[in-house]
Amino acid sequence: GNSVTQMEGPVTLSEEAFLTINCTYTATGYPSLFWYVQYPGEGLQLLLKATKADDKGSNKGFEATYRKETTSFHLEKGSVQVSDSAVYFCALSDGDSGAGSYQLTFGKGTKLSVIP
């Protein structure tokens, strides 16, 4: 079955530090890959996505590249801000669940705290 493994948190960084959150996946097909973010007190929001190998998703200064050879989709940001403090979830969808479902399989989440 499908699975997503992401680095354990919590992660604490100083403002303007470089961020990497590792994510690897196992899937039977050719999945689409996603990063979702959950800010304190808010719902899950799509941060970025990539639908095929070597695609790079980017948004709000965050980037992630779909690496089929290493089955990875690591999230990076060059300079984090206090406002980036949130829980980040890596997820995949392969559309291979039958009946047209594109259900998401999530990792456990990584809590990021950015301190001034």
Added chain:
Amino acid sequence: GAGVSQTPSNKVTEKGKYVELRCDPISGHTALYWYRQSLGQGPEFLIYFQGTGAADDSGLPNDRFFAVRPEGSVSTLKIQRTERGDSAVYLCASSLNADTQYFGPGTRLTVL
């Protein structure tokens, strides 16, 4: 509406009671998903609707859980004989195309 809405935002119930959780998807979105998020975990898939029909209910944990979407828009997740282990945040998401799902704020269910 502008986004996916879910009601109630919080629900506290006693063990053994019946609860209903409501999801109002983005207008025009034909696909609707329910997920459950336990503390410290990522969301886990429960059920998927395409239009009015439950096309994939493989994630429902047991027969105490049931969901409907009678008119292809609003959906209700129903839990019978609630147990303490059902305590979690229940998330609803809707989508128009195959990939991007938009999530609601969730309903936090607490079973005492």
